[in-house]
Amino acid sequence: MATTSEIRVEAAFEEFERPRWRVSGIWQFARRQPLGAAGGIIVIIMILAALFADVLAPYDPVANDFMAMSEAPSWTHPLGTDQFGRDLLSRIIYGARTALFVGFVAAFVGGTAGLILGVTSAYFGGLFDLVFQRVMDVFMAFPLVIMALAVVAILGKGTENVILAILIPFIPRCARVVRSSALSIREMPYVDAARALGYRHHRIILRHMIPNVTAPFLIMLTAFVGQAILLEASLSYLGLGVQEPTPAWGLMLQGGAEEYAESAPWMPIFPGIAISLAVFGFNLFGDAIRDTLDPRLRAR
Amino acid sequence: MWQYTFKRLLLTIPTLFGAALLVFFLLRLIPGDICMVRLGGTGALVDPAQIEQCRVELGLDKPVILQFFAWIGGFFVFDLGTSMWTGRPISEEIGLRFALSLQIAVMATIISILIAIPLGTISAVKQDTWIDYVVRVISIGGIAIPSFWLGIVIILGLLIVTQNWFGEPWMPPINYRPIWEDPAHNLAQTIWPALAIGYRYAAVATRMTRSTLLEVLREDYVRTARAKGLVEHLIINRHALRNALLPVITIIGIEFAFLMGGLVVTEQVFNLNGIGKLLVQSVSQNDYTMTQALVMLVVIVFVLSNFVVDLAYAWLDPRIRYR
Numbered sequence: 064m065a066t067t068s069e070i071r072v073e074a075a076f077e078e079f080e081r082p083r084w085r086v087s088g089i090w091q092f093a094r095r096q097p098l099g100a101a102g103g104i105i106v107i108i109m110i111l112a113a114l115f116a117d118v119l120a121p122y123d124p125v126a127n128d129f130m131a132m133s134e135a136p137s138w139t140h141p142l143g144t145d146q147f148g149r150d151l152l153s154r155i156i157y158g159a160r161t162a163l164f165v166g167f168v169a170a171f172v173g174g175t176a177g178l179i180l181g182v183t184s185a186y187f188g189g190l191f192d193l194v195f196q197r198v199m200d201v202f203m204a205f206p207l208v209i210m211a212l213a214v215v216a217i218l219g220k221g222t223e224n225v226i227l228a229i230l231i232p233f234i235p236r237c238a239r240v241v242r243s244s245a246l247s248i249r250e251m252p253y254v255d256a257a258r259a260l261g262y263r264h265h266r267i268i269l270r271h272m273i274p275n276v277t278a279p280f281l282i283m284l285t286a287f288v289g290q291a292i293l294l295e296a297s298l299s300y301l302g303l304g305v306q307e308p309t310p311a312w313g314l315m316l317q318g319g320a321e322e323y324a325e326s327a328p329w330m331p332i333f334p335g336i337a338i339s340l341a342v343f344g345f346n347l348f349g350d351a352i353r354d355t356l357d358p359r360l361r362a363r
Numbered sequence: 364m365w366q367y368t369f370k371r372l373l374l375t376i377p378t379l380f381g382a383a384l385l386v387f388f389l390l391r392l393i394p395g396d397i398c399m400v401r402l403g404g405t406g407a408l409v410d411p412a413q414i415e416q417c418r419v420e421l422g423l424d425k426p427v428i429l430q431f432f433a434w435i436g437g438f439f440v441f442d443l444g445t446s447m448w449t450g451r452p453i454s455e456e457i458g459l460r461f462a463l464s465l466q467i468a469v470m471a472t473i474i475s476i477l478i479a480i481p482l483g484t485i486s487a488v489k490q491d492t493w494i495d496y497v498v499r500v501i502s503i504g505g506i507a508i509p510s511f512w513l514g515i516v517i518i519l520g521l522l523i524v525t526q527n528w529f530g531e532p533w534m535p536p537i538n539y540r541p542i543w544e545d546p547a548h549n550l551a552q553t554i555w556p557a558l559a560i561g562y563r564y565a566a567v568a569t570r571m572t573r574s575t576l577l578e579v580l581r582e583d584y585v586r587t588a589r590a591k592g593l594v595e596h597l598i599i600n601r602h603a604l605r606n607a608l609l610p611v612i613t614i615i616g617i618e619f620a621f622l623m624g625g626l627v628v629t630e631q632v633f634n635l636n637g638i639g640k641l642l643v644q645s646v647s648q649n650d651y652t653m654t655q656a657l658v659m660l661v662v663i664v665f666v667l668s669n670f671v672v673d674l675a676y677a678w679l680d681p682r683i684r685y686r
Contacts, residue, residue, distance in 0.1 A: 201384075207621075212627065297509060342508075350503075
């Protein structure tokens with residue numbers, strides 16, 4: 064027969080293992096941050112649309128249908144068609160894939176490069192940090208769109224180049240924020256202890272410092288995804304980003320959408336709503352994460 | 364203050380020099396060189412003599428270091444070389460378009476200040492009420508909605524409204540006339556892009572006004588003012604808002620430089636012949652000399668506006684000067 068203390072221990076384990084605490088955690092987050100939860104829902108819908116585009120989209124996003132050109136929204140084409148008869152709903156669903164792919168890759172790669180550079184700069188300090196900061200100053204002197212345009216000017220158009228054009232300006236922005244957090248972590252006794260134990264620099268940076276700057280990094284990352292989606296849309300709209308016939312929201316606003324705006328307003332309206340909702344969702348979600356992770360804001 | 368100004372001015376020099384180095388050498392990273400890509404990029408047969416002539420015209424036959432200093436020197440005398448596309452002097456091309464872009468930038472700034480400060484203040488004073496939520500959604504919307512799409516929607520709205528009200532659609536004029544020559548024509552053209560850009564700009568400033576005002580409202584001196592029995596609107600206007608506006612000024616100054624980015628896409632929508640459109644054209648036409656000059660110009664405007672913001676900040680808040 065089990066003793067009382069064993070039962071208590073088992074009950075405690077059950078309590079710990081039960082997944083309910085996660086659900087209640089999400090519920091608490093939603094109650095504290097209703098706008099953030101709304102943003103989270105938008106982000107989840109977008110991710111699902113991107114993942115299951117093949118199943119969800121009623122038509123092939125690149126198939127022309129010259130019998131159904133510039134058709135108004137109807138039961139057969141819920142959001143209408145464009146000047147080539149391509150179904151707008153299908154293009155928007157597939158567009159989520161392009162937007163998220165560019166957004167996540169650019170934000171993650173740019174952010175991670177910034178994270179490593181920022182922490183390394185703070186860890187070594189001294190002349191290395193000083194020179195690195197001046198180099199970052201130079202990169203920060205380029206407004207985001209201008210830097211991206213300059214990169215496109217050199218590399219040319221296309222999805223891969225657009226990702227590069229967007230992630231390069233993210234590096235100094237992330238490095239700067241992460242460095243300022245890492246500066247205080249460098250002075251922590253556990254970093255001194257790691258040094259005293261003779262650990263190599265890369266081990267201290269990767270195992271002891273980087274995990275402790277995750278909060279500002281995550282905050283930057285969510286903000287970057289929204290910005291990257293907006294930048295990709297801008298570049299594609301200008302004809303310098305993703306190229307036809309790839310379904311991309313910015314590209315859908317270009318050309319026909321502008322020419323036929325008056326007779327077929329659904330062509331520019333729906334892709335614009337998709338871009339705005341996506342960026343809106345990531346911004347709301349990012350703000351809520353910042354409020355939750357930043358103890359100063361939480362205390363208030 | 365003079366000492367601070369001088370120190371701050373000195374700090375801009377390495378940044379500008381570094382940016383110039385970066386812009387200059389980035390275009391040298393292109394495999395081959397810009398003449399080969401520009402002339403041979405179309406896939407057509409090109410006479411090697413033509414490429415050689417292009418190199419001589421652009422000074423690419425000289426040592427790199429000489430090219431760099433000649434290019435930088437050009438910025439001091441407004442000689443930025445010639446466009447590889449039109450063959451006309453770059454400074455002349457920019458001069459033609461500068462007034463339009465500057466006017467829209469200034470108008471967008473005014474619009475944003477007029478929207479941001481009252482909205483941000485109401486939002487902070489009524490924190491966590493429905494008014495606050497509405498303002499926050501409006502301001503996050505301003506950041507999320509691409510200004511070029513807002514531009515398309517504005518044009519579409521104008522077309523539909525004028526069609527319904529006056530029987531024929533009306534579009535903003537395309538050709539630019541200076542405001543002192545024909546104010547009505549000028550404003551009919553520039554107010555719409557200024558609104559499209561100003562909304563985004565206002566959104567950023569509204570968020571800043573709200574968060575700094577919330578911080579200031581928790582300060583001891585505001586509590587003292589309340590304890591003295593001061594009327595609430597005096598506390599907000601005289602005690603809180605004045606101190607909260609410092610960071611707002613910074614963000615407005617910094618965003619002024621970012622306007623260049625907004626202009627790039629918005630000018631395209633409204634078909635305005637400004638600096639932004641010129642930059643997009645030069646990138647898509649592989650006009651490297653023009654791209655180089657324009658990118659550098661934007662960086663100069665950006666660095667100098669940051670410098671002016673810092674000075675304004677130091678002038679308004681004496682603590683900064685003594686740091």
